[in-house]
Amino acid sequence: MIGKLDPEVLARVLSRTGARDDSVVMGPQYGEDAAAMRVGDRLLVASSDPLSLAEERLGTLAVHVACNDVAASGADPRWLTNVLFLPDDDPDTLDALTTQMDDEARELGVAIVGGHSEYTPALERPMASMTAMGLADEFVPTGGARPGDRVLLTKGAGIEGTAVLATDFRDELDFSADLLGRAEGFFDEISVVPEARVLRESATAMHDPTEGGLVNGMVEMASASGVRLDIDRSAVPVREETTELCAAMGVDPLRIFGSGALLATVPAAECDDALAALDAEGVPASEIGVVDESDDPGVAIDGELVREAIRDDLYDLWE
Incomplete structure (x- = not known):
């Protein structure tokens, strides 16, 4: 089955949030795509999103989907981390994905600051998971x-x-x-x-x-x-x-x-x-x-x- 978790399963995931931290302004909640943490006098807004479909423009979409969630929460997207899972070692696929990501990040003025890449033969298609971060004065939920x-x-x-x-x-x-x-x-x-x-x-x-x-x-x-x-x-x-x-x-x-x-x-x-x-x-x-x-x-x-x-x-x- 493709798609999001059903509400009951998602509720279990959202209930497990680790250690308490008073700097967290917005944590895991249904419908909220980004988290917000107070750092000094500003908010650090972060959002993660995976993509594995829409293969021809996967890199393009991966950058924008993550950055959009940060922007929709009132922040200016500024940094990205990039996790890539590749089904094989086809260099053309890797070059296409990373070039798309680089082009879109440059267009937005967002820096790709790290991540992880590996081959995962069990996958039928590439998967990209991006985490976008940015700063805000006010969080828009x-x-x-x-x-x-x-x-x-x-x-x-x-x-x-x-x-x-x-x-x-x-x-x-x-x-x-x-x-x-x-x-x-x-x-x-x-x-x-x-x-x-x-x-x-x-x-x-x-x-x-x-x-x-x-x-x-x-x-x-x-x-x-x-x-x-x-x-x-x-x-x-x-x-x-x-x-x-x-x-x-x-x-x-x-x-x-x-x-x-x-x-x-x-x-x-x-x-x-x-x-x-x-x-x-x-x-x-x-x-x-x-x-x-x-x-x-x-x-x-x-x-x-x-x-x-x-x-x-x-x-x-x-x-």
Whole structure:
């Protein structure tokens, strides 16, 4: 089975946190993708993420997925450690992965400061696990959404998933080279660092929707915040390329890998200013819903309530 641990198993993992440390501002919690530790008068924010799918651009995604979680927590990504597991000693695979990682880290201004690499023949494909770290003045949690806040989404649903479909599954898609090329170009939009820097000034909560896409990201935010997100599906931006590829492969744009979009909640009085600030930075964004008080946390999408984490639609395509 591919995917995240079920809630009961995950709860056991999250309950085992080692020695108590009063400098920990945010430790392991459901829905929170980054930890925060007070160091002097600042916060050190850290997040780890593994990737083994999307093989053609594994190095690109590995850097951005880790850095996005740090940025979505209010920090500027600054350092990375890199752990690589390779199924064989193919030098082309190693060169492609490490070149991708180096290029993306340089583009972000992030230093790769260490890690580990080894051959693991039991694997069918390479695996990369990155830990990103950065400094923040204030931590922005996933679980900070408050009743009355407006829900914002940058760029659109299924950005990462669209690029993965255009590369890993190109042989199964009967589309023009132009459309597939545009969809593959979504890999260049995976970073949410720019919009996170804008929104952290006003956001009550931010989250980087990855596995399970926008729906799962919203479930995690709602659960962590103890609220209900009421979402208007028609307000969720979905690009033409995403619509076309998802329809061809029978997957939901809101339920496939969502890196490249930033989910945020902001006070109603600051919503227009936040959208204007994003527009000034050249980041498209939309208001897609509202946060409501609820004893039954979850995400209501056009009236249908989703309470539990979902499995990413793309996993069935790999199995």
